[in-house]
Amino acid sequence: YNFVSLSNVDLLGNFKSYHEIYFRNLHSYRKNKRADYISYKMDKVVNYCINKKKGLIVEDLSFEQEFSYGKKRNRKLSNFKTSALDLLERKCLKRGVAIRKVHPAYTSLIGKYKYSRLYNLSTHVLASYVIARKGLKFKEEIPARYKWLLAQVGDVIKPRLKPSSSYRNWAKLHDFFKHSGITSFKTSEVLQKALQMKHVLNSVTSEQPDNLRAGLSSTGKVDNWNKFWNFIENTNIL
The missing domain is CATH 3.30.420.140 (YqgF/RNase H-like domain)
Incomplete structure (x- = not known):
């Protein structure tokens, strides 16, 4: 730079x-x-x-x-x-x-x-x-919306730092973006990737995914953009 x-x-x-x-x-x-x-x-x-x-x-x-x-x-x-x-x-x-x-x-x-x-x-x-x-010794806690994001992918992302590390969740978030192939970091891409990974995880656990409510197809692609953007606005995800 x-x-x-x-x-x-x-x-x-x-x-x-x-x-x-x-x-x-x-x-x-x-x-x-x-x-x-x-x-x-x-x-x-x-x-x-x-x-x-x-x-x-x-x-x-x-x-x-x-x-x-x-x-x-x-x-x-x-x-x-x-x-x-x-x-x-x-x-x-x-x-x-x-x-x-x-x-x-x-x-x-x-x-x-x-x-x-x-x-x-x-x-x-x-x-x-x-x-x-x-x-100045301030600790940077991960915001609640990102804790939610990490919760959607469960154990797909394995933590590589000890539980005592203050960077543990930030490292998981970094690895999640890297694992998901997120490069633009736009709100829509992050949310879509999160729900895609949630769909994969839920297909294994037999849980009902949120794809339909978010306007996504069963494979995680956007089917209904109005639903998709409403979901983003209502959940205030990013």
Whole structure:
């Protein structure tokens, strides 16, 4: 990515504002000039914190992360983020800005599916908001509508985290989307996929599925769009 997203929050974890700092044509610079340019941009991050009279909370990149690019580009991106954050940490310490690192797990997922309806901001800004809340020790409980969603698929998705993990349900939700082939994350696609999987599960347990009430056929495809959208509206699913 060619920018840094910063979220300003209060002590109660409420979102106040955001700011984005862009790295324009970063890879067009030669090595030495690129280093100076990154340093200049990191100064902007520190200045933002000083102006807001706030500390800085960032990702702890010691945890392994996956990026959706090729191996070579993934490595370059990871190395860039690590070097930039190391530089940022040194600048914060030099100028008296408190800095704290947090585990980056599921920050984008939590931001997208817990706060997007509330704030209508980009995924990157919402992820930075979740990082800020993590740094203030707030726990991100999965909303009731997603607990319902996971309940519809029963044991189709096997949990891969321990029951004591605060990320257990978020990991299950992530795996559900991946398992279902959901890529657009539109309300209609998520609900339709959930009910399709529920139909498969119920065909094994001999329970009556909700497909008819939701305007879906016995195979989970939309038969009646009016029923389908009414079902979405009445259940307030996403």
